[in-house]
Structure formats: structure tokens, C-alpha cells
Amino acid sequence: MVDESDGIEEAFEGQLRVALTAAGQIGERFARAREEALRRAQAVSEQEARELQARIAAERGASRVEMAQVHRPEWWDKAEPQDVGRAHQLARAWADSDPEAVRAEQRIKDEVRNRYGVDVDTANGDPAQVQAAVARAEQLQREQQEQRTRAGVDAAEAQSLMTDAQRADQAAERARDAAEHEPDPAERGQAAADAATHETTADRLRHDAAPAYDSAERREAFASDLKGRGVGEEDVATRLRADVSYGKPATEATRTTSAKAPRARKVRGARGAQVQRSGLDR
Structure with missing residues (x-):
């Protein structure tokens, strides 16, 4: 039989x-x-x-x-x-x-x-199925490129804000030095006020930069790119959790500590029905 x-x-x-x-x-x-x-x-x-x-x-x-x-x-x-x-x-x-x-x-x-x-x-x-598969892959590539472009715009905006924040930090540092060393009491008072203003500006800029960099669009692009590379759902979720922990512009890590540091006033299971054909039965 x-x-x-x-x-x-x-x-x-x-x-x-x-x-x-x-x-x-x-x-x-x-x-x-x-x-x-x-x-x-x-x-x-x-x-x-x-x-x-x-x-x-x-x-x-x-x-x-x-x-x-x-x-x-x-x-x-x-x-x-x-x-x-x-x-x-x-x-x-x-x-x-x-x-x-x-x-x-x-x-x-x-x-x-x-x-x-x-x-x-x-x-x-099968030609029809192949054509459909190629079309899907190319559409996915276009979508991923669009997402990466949007994410790049967000990242560039955040980088610019963080650069401005660093400049404000440096201006605050100079003003604090002036507040300590200026002989004129009036100028010391003005320098102290300027330092506080620059610190507030720096904090605001960093606050504005965070959502621009750490945006939903950027995360979508990141997840889509991982999936496009064949990374499994669980691994994608793990990578995204890690990304949340480090979801800050690179300049955040290099921010001068002196801006805030106190001074001494001087981030398949097995395929169901797997066809085991490790060697064809010929």
C-alpha cells in the first residue's frame, strides 16, 4: 500500500x-x-x-x-x-x-x-507569491526609512537643545565664579541672579530635549528595525526596556557636574508538525 x-x-x-x-x-x-x-x-x-x-x-x-x-x-x-x-x-x-x-x-x-x-x-x-513578498518587503523598507528619518529629526532637535543647555550651564558657572570673586557687592548680587537664570534656562532646555529624543516615533522606528532584522518579540521588548533606561541624548551624560554640584562656596518553540528531513529519503 x-x-x-x-x-x-x-x-x-x-x-x-x-x-x-x-x-x-x-x-x-x-x-x-x-x-x-x-x-x-x-x-x-x-x-x-x-x-x-x-x-x-x-x-x-x-x-x-x-x-x-x-x-x-x-x-x-x-x-x-x-x-x-x-x-x-x-x-x-x-x-x-x-x-x-x-x-x-x-x-x-x-x-x-x-x-x-x-x-x-x-x-x-510561485511568481505571484514571490512578487507579493517582494512588494511587502519593499513597503516595509520604505516605512522603516520614514520612521528613521522622523527619529533623526527628533534626535537632531534634542541634540541642539542639549548643546544650548550646556552653554547655559557654562554661563551659570561663570556667573557663580563672578558672584564669589567680584569685589563690588552690587555686581556680586547681579552675578548670583544671572547664575540662577542660566541654571533655570539649562534645566528647561534639558526638559524640552527629553521628549524630543525619547519619543514614541523613535521607539517605533527602533522596534520596527529590530523586527525587520528578525529579532523575536521577547527580545524586542527587552531591548526597548533597556532603551527606556538610556533614553537620553548623548550630551546628557557629558553634562558638567559643576552646574548642580554643591560648592564649598568658594543611564518557535519547535515548529508544530516540523518536517524532519535532515537527510532526504531518496
């Missing part, structure tokens, strides 16, 4: 083919977009090119962490088609500039061939 297939393996393989085909296209498009963005930045200024290169280096580092999991057999035992597709997308996106991506891509090809009998280079997923 011939056992009839329950359709699970066929469905899994079909999803895998779609995920791999779409991932290859998306990864290559992202790589071209990154190269074009770098060319545009270089045409604008060296400073903008350096800043973009720094962001690219950070993205490459984060992608390496994700790609590294394809070298763990236990990851493959639980991987869903979308997980494999995401790893393949990253490998294709960075293969032209990162040897680790080349290694990951080869490992993906070997595992997919050995476990599922699928050739990554000729996966040939």
Missing part, C-alpha cells in the same frame, strides 16, 4: 521556494540601493559619506549576528521558511562586501539542499 502525502511537506517546500526566491531578489535590490546611497552621499560631501559608512558598518555588524545562526544545526531544526528566507536575504544583501555573508550563503545552500532537496539558485517559487 502506498502512503499518501498529508501535504505538509509539499506546503513547506512551496513556502520555502517562495521565501528563497523573494529573498534573493530583495537582498540584491537592497545591495544596489546601498551602493547608490553611498555614491550620492560621496557626491554631497565627505562628512555625509563618512556618516553613511558608519551606519552601513553598524548594519553589517547587526546582520552578521543574524547570519551567524545559520551555522548552528539547532537553528535549522526549528527554522520556518520565512526564517530561512530572511537569512538568505541578508546573505545576498552583503555577499558583495562581507566574507561572512558569503560563508552564510554557502551554508544556506548546503543545508537547504541536504534537508529539503531544494536548489537555492533555482528555487523558482
Whole structure:
């Protein structure tokens, strides 16, 4: 008697083919977009090119962490088609500039061939589903870019406010020194009043900077970016909790302590119905 297939393996393989085909296209498009963005930045200024290169280096580092999991057999035992597709997308996106991506891509090809009998280079997923998957990925990228742009505007505003706050702190410090050392009593009194005014201004500017930097939009962009990199919900929540703890502009950490310091008046479970095909029964 011939056992009839329950359709699970066929469905899994079909999803895998779609995920791999779409991932290859998306990864290559992202790589071209990154190269074009770098060319545009270089045409604008060296400073903008350096800043973009720094962001690219950070993205490459984060992608390496994700790609590294394809070298763990236990990851493959639980991987869903979308997980494999995401790893393949990253490998294709960075293969032209990162040897680790080349290694990951080869490992993906070997595992997919050995476990599922699928050739990554000729996966040939259903064209309509592949087109839909590519469109979703590109829409997600656009949304993430818009969120990052809004977050960047907030961060720039906060940085400007914090810079002004530091200047007010410095002015307060100078006024306090004058209040201690001016021989004229009237000038000492005026200097003390000026110091209090500058301190109030600095506190107000820091207060205004906090929500501009630590905004809902920035957190949304951060969470969306993490999820887009394949980070799980629990890990995203953990990262956001940590982000709350450090949700202050960088200049807050460098604020001079003298402004406030008292003086001596002198931050899958296992896939249900996982198809165990660690070696195809041929």
C-alpha cells in the first residue's frame, strides 16, 4: 500500500521556494540601493559619506549576528521558511562586501539542499507569491526609512537643545565664579541672579530635549528595525526596556557636574508538525 502525502511537506517546500526566491531578489535590490546611497552621499560631501559608512558598518555588524545562526544545526531544526528566507536575504544583501555573508550563503545552500532537496539558485517559487513578498518587503523598507528619518529629526532637535543647555550651564558657572570673586557687592548680587537664570534656562532646555529624543516615533522606528532584522518579540521588548533606561541624548551624560554640584562656596518553540528531513529519503 502506498502512503499518501498529508501535504505538509509539499506546503513547506512551496513556502520555502517562495521565501528563497523573494529573498534573493530583495537582498540584491537592497545591495544596489546601498551602493547608490553611498555614491550620492560621496557626491554631497565627505562628512555625509563618512556618516553613511558608519551606519552601513553598524548594519553589517547587526546582520552578521543574524547570519551567524545559520551555522548552528539547532537553528535549522526549528527554522520556518520565512526564517530561512530572511537569512538568505541578508546573505545576498552583503555577499558583495562581507566574507561572512558569503560563508552564510554557502551554508544556506548546503543545508537547504541536504534537508529539503531544494536548489537555492533555482528555487523558482510561485511568481505571484514571490512578487507579493517582494512588494511587502519593499513597503516595509520604505516605512522603516520614514520612521528613521522622523527619529533623526527628533534626535537632531534634542541634540541642539542639549548643546544650548550646556552653554547655559557654562554661563551659570561663570556667573557663580563672578558672584564669589567680584569685589563690588552690587555686581556680586547681579552675578548670583544671572547664575540662577542660566541654571533655570539649562534645566528647561534639558526638559524640552527629553521628549524630543525619547519619543514614541523613535521607539517605533527602533522596534520596527529590530523586527525587520528578525529579532523575536521577547527580545524586542527587552531591548526597548533597556532603551527606556538610556533614553537620553548623548550630551546628557557629558553634562558638567559643576552646574548642580554643591560648592564649598568658594543611564518557535519547535515548529508544530516540523518536517524532519535532515537527510532526504531518496
